Amino acid sequence: MLLSLIVFLPLVGVALLLPMRPENKSLLRVTTLVVMLADCLLSIYLLLAFNQSASGYQFEENIPWLGSLGLRYHLGVDGLSVLLLFLTTLLSWIAILSTWRAVQLRVKEYMIAFLLLELGMLGVFVALDLFLFYVFWEIVLVPMYVIIGVWGGPRKIYATIKFFLFTFIGSLLMLVAILALYFEHAGLANGVRTLDVTQLGNVHYPLAFQIPVFLAFFAAFAVKVPLWPLHTWLPDAHVEAPTAGSVILAGILLKLGGYGFLRFSVPLLPEATHYFGPLMLTLATIAVVYGALVSLVQKDWKKLVAYSSVSHMGFVILGIFVLNPQGLEGAILEMFNHGLLTGALFLCVGIVYERVHDRELAHLGGIARYMPVYAAFFMVFMLGSVGLPGLAGFVGEFLVLLGTFGVSSLAGWISMTAIILAAGYLLWMYARVMFVKLNTEHYAAELVDLRAHEVAYLLPLLALVIWVGVYPDTWLNFLHPAVSHIIAQASAAGGLAAR
Amino acid sequence: MAVLPEVVVTVLAMLLLLLDAVLPEHRKSGLTWLALLGFVVAGAFNLYQWGSPAQSAYGGMVGADNFTVFFNTLFLATAILVVLMAPAYLRERALPFGEFYSLLSFAVLGMMFTAASTDLISLFVSIELMVIAVYILAGLARREKRSNEASLKYFLLGAFASAILVYGMSWLYGITGQTNLAKIAGVLKATSLDNPLLLMTIALLAVGVGFKVALVPFHAWTPDAYEGAPTPATAFMSVGPKAAAFAALLRIFISAMGPAQPDYSLLFAILAVLTMTLANVVAIQQNNIKRMLAYSSIAHSGYILVGLAAAQPGAGSDQVAGIPALMFYLFVYTFMTLGAFAIVAYVQAGQVTGESFDDYRALGRRAPMTAIAMTLFMLSLTGVPPLAGFFGKAYLILAAVHSGMAWLAVAMAVNSAISAYYYLRVVVVMYMSDTTERVPLYRSPFIHSMLAVASLATFFVGVFADPFLRFAQGATLGF
Numbered sequence: 001m002l003l004s005l006i007v008f009l010p011l012v013g014v015a016l017l018l019p020m021r022p023e024n025k026s027l028l029r030v031t032t033l034v035v036m037l038a039d040c041l042l043s044i045y046l047l048l049a050f051n052q053s054a055s056g057y058q059f060e061e062n063i064p065w066l067g068s069l070g071l072r073y074h075l076g077v078d079g080l081s082v083l084l085l086f087l088t089t090l091l092s093w094i095a096i097l098s099t100w101r102a103v104q105l106r107v108k109e110y111m112i113a114f115l116l117l118e119l120g121m122l123g124v125f126v127a128l129d130l131f132l133f134y135v136f137w138e139i140v141l142v143p144m145y146v147i148i149g150v151w152g153g154p155r156k157i158y159a160t161i162k163f164f165l166f167t168f169i170g171s172l173l174m175l176v177a178i179l180a181l182y183f184e185h186a187g188l189a190n191g192v193r194t195l196d197v198t199q200l201g202n203v204h205y206p207l208a209f210q211i212p213v214f215l216a217f218f219a220a221f222a223v224k225v226p227l228w229p230l231h232t233w234l235p236d237a238h239v240e241a242p243t244a245g246s247v248i249l250a251g252i253l254l255k256l257g258g259y260g261f262l263r264f265s266v267p268l269l270p271e272a273t274h275y276f277g278p279l280m281l282t283l284a285t286i287a288v289v290y291g292a293l294v295s296l297v298q299k300d301w302k303k304l305v306a307y308s309s310v311s312h313m314g315f316v317i318l319g320i321f322v323l324n325p326q327g328l329e330g331a332i333l334e335m336f337n338h339g340l341l342t343g344a345l346f347l348c349v350g351i352v353y354e355r356v357h358d359r360e361l362a363h364l365g366g367i368a369r370y371m372p373v374y375a376a377f378f379m380v381f382m383l384g385s386v387g388l389p390g391l392a393g394f395v396g397e398f399l400v401l402l403g404t405f406g407v408s409s410l411a412g413w414i415s416m417t418a419i420i421l422a423a424g425y426l427l428w429m430y431a432r433v434m435f436v437k438l439n440t441e442h443y444a445a446e447l448v449d450l451r452a453h454e455v456a457y458l459l460p461l462l463a464l465v466i467w468v469g470v471y472p473d474t475w476l477n478f479l480h481p482a483v484s485h486i487i488a489q490a491s492a493a494g495g496l497a498a499r
Numbered sequence: 500m501a502v503l504p505e506v507v508v509t510v511l512a513m514l515l516l517l518l519d520a521v522l523p524e525h526r527k528s529g530l531t532w533l534a535l536l537g538f539v540v541a542g543a544f545n546l547y548q549w550g551s552p553a554q555s556a557y558g559g560m561v562g563a564d565n566f567t568v569f570f571n572t573l574f575l576a577t578a579i580l581v582v583l584m585a586p587a588y589l590r591e592r593a594l595p596f597g598e599f600y601s602l603l604s605f606a607v608l609g610m611m612f613t614a615a616s617t618d619l620i621s622l623f624v625s626i627e628l629m630v631i632a633v634y635i636l637a638g639l640a641r642r643e644k645r646s647n648e649a650s651l652k653y654f655l656l657g658a659f660a661s662a663i664l665v666y667g668m669s670w671l672y673g674i675t676g677q678t679n680l681a682k683i684a685g686v687l688k689a690t691s692l693d694n695p696l697l698l699m700t701i702a703l704l705a706v707g708v709g710f711k712v713a714l715v716p717f718h719a720w721t722p723d724a725y726e727g728a729p730t731p732a733t734a735f736m737s738v739g740p741k742a743a744a745f746a747a748l749l750r751i752f753i754s755a756m757g758p759a760q761p762d763y764s765l766l767f768a769i770l771a772v773l774t775m776t777l778a779n780v781v782a783i784q785q786n787n788i789k790r791m792l793a794y795s796s797i798a799h800s801g802y803i804l805v806g807l808a809a810a811q812p813g814a815g816s817d818q819v820a821g822i823p824a825l826m827f828y829l830f831v832y833t834f835m836t837l838g839a840f841a842i843v844a845y846v847q848a849g850q851v852t853g854e855s856f857d858d859y860r861a862l863g864r865r866a867p868m869t870a871i872a873m874t875l876f877m878l879s880l881t882g883v884p885p886l887a888g889f890f891g892k893a894y895l896i897l898a899a900v901h902s903g904m905a906w907l908a909v910a911m912a913v914n915s916a917i918s919a920y921y922y923l924r925v926v927v928v929m930y931m932s933d934t935t936e937r938v939p940l941y942r943s944p945f946i947h948s949m950l951a952v953a954s955l956a957t958f959f960v961g962v963f964a965d966p967f968l969r970f971a972q973g974a975t976l977g978f
Contacts, residue, residue, distance in 0.1 A: 066965050068972060069897075109863075131893075135884040142883055145923070149931050157927055161920065168919050172882075172912035175893065179900045179908065 002046060003059050003075040006085070007122045009039045010115040017115070022108045029100060032111040036093035036118065043089040047478075050082050055481040057128065057198070065132065070193035074128040078485075079478035080262060080332055081125040084255055087339045088125065091251040092118045094457040095244035098347050102243060102354050103151060110151060114244070117143035121252050125259065130178045130195035133264075134171070137220075137256065141167055144245070144253065152240040159233075159240035166233040170220040177216030181268070184209055201267050201489055210272035217265045218276075224257030227317055228287035231310050238306035243350030246302065250309050251343035255335045258316045262332070266320065267489040273321070274490075280321040281404075285411045287314030292421035296428075301352075301359040304429055305345045308385065311418055312338045312393075318415060319400035323490055327403025328483045329476055334396030336475065337384070337468060341393055344381040344461045348374070351454060352433075355446040361432055368434035370447035375434050377450070377458050382430050384465045386423045391469035501554040501563035504545040504571055505611050511537030512604035519597025527596045531945070534582045534600040538607075542575040550973075559679060560621040561612060569826060569974030570614035570746050577739045577833055578607045583949035584841040585731040591848045594639055594729060602639075603735065606632035610743035616750060619668045619678040626664070626711070626747060630657050633740055637728035649727025656710060656720040664707025670700040671755070680755040687758040701763045704751055705770070711744035712800045715774040725793035726854075730847055733789060734840030737796040742829045745803060753810060753822065760810065764902075768808035772910045775801030779917040787854045788843055791921055795880060796836065798918060803828050805895045805911055809902040820975070821898040824891075827971040831879075831891035831960055838953030839876040842869060845946050859925060860934035870929045872954040877922040879957045882915045887960040894968070 013035035020028055050058060057076030065073040077085065096114060103110050116139065123136030141164065149160035181200060186193045188203045205213075223230045238246050266273050291311030298304035312334065319331025351374065352367065353359055368375035384391035387398075397419060405412040450458070468475055514537075515530060522529070545568055553564035581603060589596055609629025616622035634657065638650025672678055674696055675686040687697075706717060713721040725733045752763065775798045782794035806825025846862070846869075847853035863870040879888035892915060899908040960967050 066968065068965060068968050135889075138884045138889070142878060146926075146930070149927060157931060161923065161927075164919060164923060165916060169913070169916040172916055173909070176896060176900065176905065176908045176912050179893070179897050180905060182897070183901055 001061065002042070003061055003077065003126050006039060006042050006046065006089070007075070007119060007126060009035060009042070010119040010122075013115045014112050017108060017112055020108065022106070025104070025107045028107050028111050029096070032115060033093055033096050035115070036089070036096060039118070039122075040086075040089040040093055043086045046077070047082060047086055050077070050079075050478065052079070052477045053481065055485055060128075065129070071131045071195055072129050073132060074196055074198075075126045076128045077126055079480070079482040080259070083332065083336050083475065083478055084125045084252075084259060085122060087255070087336055088118065088121045088252050090460065091247060091339060091343050094343070094347070094461070095247045095251075097453055097457045098247065098350060099242060099244040100453055102350070106150065110147070113143040113146050114248075117147070117248060121248075121256070124256055128197045130181065130197060130200070130264070134175055134178055137174075138171055140253065140256070141171070144249065147245045148237055148241045151242040151245070154240075155236070156240045159236040162233045163237045166223050166230070167220075170223040170230075173216040174220035177213045180209075180213055180216075181205075197263065197268075205269070207271045207275065210269040211275065214265060214269045214272035214276060217260065217269070221257040221260035221265065222283075224260070225254055225313050225317060226257070226310065227283055228290050228310065228314070231287070231291075234310065235303050235306045238309075238346075239300060239302055243346060243353070246306075246346040246350070247343045250306070250346055251339040254309065254313055255339060258313070258320065258331065258335050261317070261320050262328070262486060266323070267486050270490045273323070277321050277323070280317060281408060281411050284314045284317035284321065285414050287311065288318065288415045288418040289421070290314075292418040292425070295425045296421065298425075299361055301349050301361050301364070301429070301433070302346070304361070304425065305342060305349060308345075308422065308425070309338070309342050311422065312342065312385075314418075315397055315400050315415070318404055318411065319396075322400075322403040322407040323487065324403045324406055325480075325483055325487060326399050326406070328486060329479050330396050330399025330401075330403055332479055332483070333468070333472065333475060334393075334400060337392040337396045337465075340461055340464050340468070341381055341385045344377075344458065344465070345385060347458065347461075348378045348381060351450070352447075355448065356443045358443075361429065364433045365436040366434070367447060370444060371449045373450050373455075377462060378434070379430065380462055380465060382426050384469065386426050387419050389469070390466075392465040393469075395468060395472040501548075501556040502561065502615070504541040504548075504575070505608060505615070507537060507541040507544060508604055508608045508611065511541070512601050512608060515597055515601035515604060519595070519601065522597075528586065528590075530596050530600055531582060531586050534604070535579060537604070538575050538578045538582065542572065542579070545571040545575060555617065557621070560618045561615040562617040563615060565974045567611075567615045569830075569970065570742065571611050573742050573830060573833055574607050574610045574614070574739060577735065577742070577837065578603060580834075580837045580841070580949050580953060581731055581735045581739075583945045583952075584734060584837070584844050586945050587848045587943035588729065588731050588844045592640060592729065599636070599639060599731070602632045602636050606636065606735070606739065610739055610746075613743045614746035614750075616747075617680050617754070619672065619680070619683075619755075622680075622747060622750060623661075623665055623668060626743070627661060629740055629743055630661070630711070633732075633736055636732040637724055637736065639732060640729050643727070645727035646729065647727075649724040652720050653724040653728075660707050660710030660717070663703055663710070667700055667703030667707050670696065670703060674700060680750060683755040684757055687756060697759060698762065701756070701759065701766065704756075705763070705766060708744055708748050708751065709770065712741055712748065712804075713774075713797045714770050714800055714804065715777045715797065718774070718778070718797045718800075721797055722790050722793040725796070726787060726789045730789070730840060730844040733793075734837050734844070737792070737840065738833050738836050741796070741800065742833065745825065745829060748807060749822065749825070752807065764808050764810075767804055768904060768907050771801045771804035771808055772907065773801070774798065774804065775911065775914040776917075779914050779921075782918070782921050785921070786856055788856060788859070788925070789854050792836070792839055792843065795918070795922075798914065799828075799832055799836070799880075801914070802892065802895060802911060803832070805899050805907055808907065809895075809898040809904060811902060821895075821902065822975045823968070823971040824894040824898040826974060827894055827968055828891040830967060830971065831887040831957075834953045834956040834960065835876045835879040835886075835888055838872060838950060838957060839880065841946060841949055841953065842873045842876070845869060845943075845950075848943075856924065856928050857934075859928045860932050861929070863930040869950065872950045873929060874926050875954050875957055877925050879961070881919045881922045885958075885961045887957045887964070890961055890964040890968075 060076040062074045120139035127133035145164045295307040316331045319327040384393045387393045555562045612625035634654040640646035675683045709717040778794045778798035785791040806821040809821035879886035882892040896908045
């Protein structure tokens with residue numbers, strides 16, 4: 001029941017909000033925050049109660065749902081989902097707190113959209129029935145569409161429709177693939193009709209079947225990641241989204257794609273994974289370098305961070321498809337880190353934007369003079385994102401590169417350059433915004449240093465960034481059984497293909 | 500009594516006609532209650548028959564089994580929802596209550612007998628009973644030019660289609676020498692199927708019924724007829740007669756011509772793809788919301804047809820066959836489409852036209868609950884989980900994949916994505932654009948309760964789809 005409670009607690013929040021008066025904004029905000037904090041505490045309890053050495057899924061719930069079709073309400077977590085679950089509940093309340101003052105328009109709808117969004121994301125990470133997974137996957141889409149479309153910037157309608165169409169086309173192709181899997185499994189397993197992940201993996205599908213299914217899954221997951229060349233919706237969506245929307249988008253929504261590859265594509269379709277492995281590594285390497293190069297030339301602060309996400313998420317895909325323990329653990333940790341760091345960077349951009357309503361890098365300068373505490377926080381997150389040893393970003397990228405060199409030193413060398421480029425654009429950005437002396441008197445008065453609630457949500461992120469950087473084992477220990485299980489599933493069939 | 504629900508509706512139709520003539524003008528709104536009562540009673544009798552052994556009446560011309568119970572439920576639910584949405588609109592436009600309700604009852608009667616027919620002759624007569632009543636409904640606003648145009652276009656093309664249909668039926672009779680559907684199937688099973696005459700028959704029947712359900716390229720009447728007809732009539736036309744025509748399609752192509760399924764499966768698959776693609780692409784360009792919903796309704800005919808293309812007659816007990824998918828989709832489609840049209844009627848009731856997208860500007864602020872309901876219907880029509888429309892589509896896609904037509908499933912998926920564009924436009928207008936205009940919105944307990952029912956159904960048939968899936972599966976066991 002614990003997982004259902006975590007997933008559906010936001011729905012309780014929605015039920016509480018519905019009868020409230022829309023004018024009573026602070027009550028709406030506090031209720032949402034309390035519900036989300038409670039959910040976060042529950043997920044921390046889950047982290048503590050989780051048995052790190054056991055393999056397989058824990059806290060399982062399994063009851064019939066669409067019984068006549070053999071579909072079940074099956075939830076469960078392994079090390080991978082537990083970390084992402086925690087990240088989701090953490091960033092959700094942080095996102096709400098970050099727009100405490102910025103959003104004054106239709107607060108009630110805003111809070112409901114975020115609660116539903118949280119519900120969808122949590123569901124994706126714990127669903128073990130592919131159909132249930134799909135339902136949660138699509139639930140995520142609508143609140144995000146509304147969040148960008150209603151509370152977004154000037155080109156919000158273009159951005160939000162582009163976001164919706166990109167992801168919706170990908171998802172629908174995935175739906176066809178899921179259903180194909182349903183019948184293929186029934187055909188191979190004596191007519192047992194199920195979409196339960198734990199059972200789907202026990203059957204060996206022919207390569208000719210795996211290839212189209214892999215491509216359809218790819219359409220859904222690669223758009224979400226987003227992998228070059230399917231990333232074009234991301235900068236638009238980020239630039240137009242409100243700060244909290246960007247935080248959730250970069251922090252969690254992008255992880256859904258990586259999670260999908262790890263949970264479904266690789267274990268269920270091992271031969272197609274090997275077949276497409278070189279292609280995936282190539283695309284990932286391009287994404288890593290391309291994202292970094294494009295970040296170098298951005299004029300908009302938020303767009304720069306958005307493109308750096310393309311680069312960092314490229315590392316995740318790289319780590320997944322090198323298919324060795326270092327790569328996979330690095331990829332998962334990189335997802336976690338990217339959620340913390342890029343979430344934090346978007347929050348930092350939002351803090352300044354809220355004060356001066358400008359994100360043009362050429363207009364900003366000398367902020368450190370007015371906001372020293374902010375500058376300190378921002379520096380840690382920026383350096384973490386660069387990959388400075390001792391901070392979170394380094395561990396994930398290091399492990400991914402370690403894994404990559406074991407498979408293809410060419411991909412390794414090329415991807416390495418992205419880290420250098422990252423140092424280039426992030427340090428340049430920091431220097432530009434914080435130190436360059438500019439005629440900034442006209443907004444100097446607006447640049448008040450961090451308020452209490454801003455410190456309150458940046459502090460846990462800061463602590464986690466340092467924790468992961470200094471002692472990553474706390475987090476990596478969750479991953480060992482899950483990762484070795486994925487590797488076993490992927491290589492069992494790989495060996496079969498070689499024979 | 501196999502035809503008890505039909506008898507109740509007949510009595511209701513007569514009674515409404517009679518009372519309309521004798522009641523004084525100011526008492527006529529009471530007819531709404533009478534119509535509601537009649538349909539609810541018929542619905543109760545109908546549901547009571549669920550699970551009882553198949554019966555037949557009128558010398559084997561009509562039958563009563565789970566299949567008819569399913570469709571009667573659909574038709575009576577449609578009738579009840581239309582009766583609920585109509586009063587506000589009718590009163591505002593000074594349209595006659597009594598005629599609307601009695602024509603509605605006659606049309607529903609025709610629909611019920613269409614689904615119950617087990618003979619070509621009764622099938623044809625029932626279809627005519629239904630459509631003639633609907634032609635008049637479309638032209639009920641007789642002082643409005645658009646309504647006249649709608650009625651005339653619908654009538655001319657409908658009559659033409661009926662002629663082709665009856666011509667096709669005569670061919671079927673010519674080949675088999677039978678009019679009873681089951682006997683036709685028996686003859687077809689015994690004879691060779693690669694008969695060119697049979698292909699001709701299939702083509703004629705497909706064209707005839709294709710007109711009624713608005714398949715491309717026989718859809719040309721739909722947008723004009725839907726746009727011009729009074730909105731509650733449009734709502735009814737887009738759901739009731741369409742569902743009945745699909746029932747007729749099942750009766751003809753499954754009950755009678757099931758053995759020839761391999762011959763027509765591909766034909767319907769191609770028609771389905773044509774229909775949904777053209778309708779979706781054209782719908783994007785519409786600025787009138789009724790026309791947009793008309794094209795959307797054509798597109799949904801295309802989706803529903805996938806069920807027939809993927810049908811496997813004889814596999815009735817198989818849970819993923821196309822026929823239950825088709826019927827489940829009709830069930831889902833009824834609620835979301837009626838809901839959407841009810842909101843059009845609601846927004847229109849206070850205005851002269853109220854049909855353009857601009858009339859929905861900032862509806863999210865002007866009428867929050869209505870806007871939420873509309874959002875629900877639009878998302879369900881798009882096929883976003885966990886709403887009912889998603890499960891309908893998923894089930895159809897499931898059937899298409901199962902019958903080995905993955906390309907059809909992909910076409911349907913891509914089309915859903917295209918349709919997202921114009922459905923979301925409504926949401927965009929309601930929530931993301933502003934207006935200074937303050938058009939007062941109409942208040943009517945009827946339409947609000949109707950919207951409540953439709954939106955709850957759209958939500959719950961989605962989240963708890965299983966009993967409804969079983970309902971559709973149980974209804975097709977006879978095939």
